[in-house]
Amino acid sequence: MIYMEGKLCPQCNKTKQLKEFYLTNNKSDIYHCYCKTCMKKNQTKYRRTNGYNVSNTSQKNSNKVKLELFDILGGAKCILCEITDVEVLTFDHIDNDGIEDRKRGLNGSYMSRYYRIHPEEAKKKLQVLCFNCNRKKANYYMAFKRLERFNIPPF
Numbered sequence: 100m101i102y103m104e105g106k107l108c109p110q111c112n113k114t115k116q117l118k119e120f121y122l123t124n125n126k127s128d129i130y131h132c133y134c135k136t137c138m139k140k141n142q143t144k145y146r147r148t149n150g151y152n153v154s155n156t157s158q159k160n161s162n163k164v165k166l167e168l169f170d171i172l173g174g175a176k177c178i179l180c181e182i183t184d185v186e187v188l189t190f191d192h193i194d195n196d197g198i199e200d201r202k203r204g205l206n207g208s209y210m211s212r213y214y215r216i217h218p219e220e221a222k223k224k225l226q227v228l229c230f231n232c233n234r235k236k237a238n239y240y241m242a243f244k245r246l247e248r249f250n251i252p253p254f
């Protein structure tokens with residue numbers, strides 16, 4: 100039987116054969132600290148907790164701007180249902196005047212970049228909602244507008 104030298108993986112706390120570890124470019128420590136299984140696990144966990152699978156710099160920057168704008172508005176959390184999944188969160192125009200912003204060219208990531216450098220204006224005009232609550236709010240808003248037109252009190 101061939102004797103195989105093992106190495107302890109501090110994450111799963113198992114001694115595994117050296118072929119279970121990835122090689123590094125480092126001469127003093129040619130094997131990675133964690134075993135292949137744990138490294139793969141960490142990678143997917145990392146992607147999930149970050150919410151994005153960031154592949155290029157401009158995408159990374161626009162996510163950064165988005166996260167900073169969430170912070171300005173009190174955190175990445177839907178103010179209605181309190182969901183914190185950044186992938187479903189959006190910036191909602193409190194007075195439904197998003198069309199005004201689009202008229203002055205504030206679309207998508209350009210809008211987040213503008214409001215990040217105008218935080219006071221952002222706090223007055225924007226709130227954090229998830230897509231569901233955003234949709235619901237739009238429906239109620241339309242209903243409200245219609246009632247207003249017919250002069251019927253909403254409640």
Ligand SMILES: [Zn+2]
Pocket residue numbers: 108109110111112113133134135136137138
């Ligand atoms: Zn391991």
Ligand SMILES: [Zn+2]
Pocket residue numbers: 177178179180181182228229230231232233
């Ligand atoms: Zn919500």
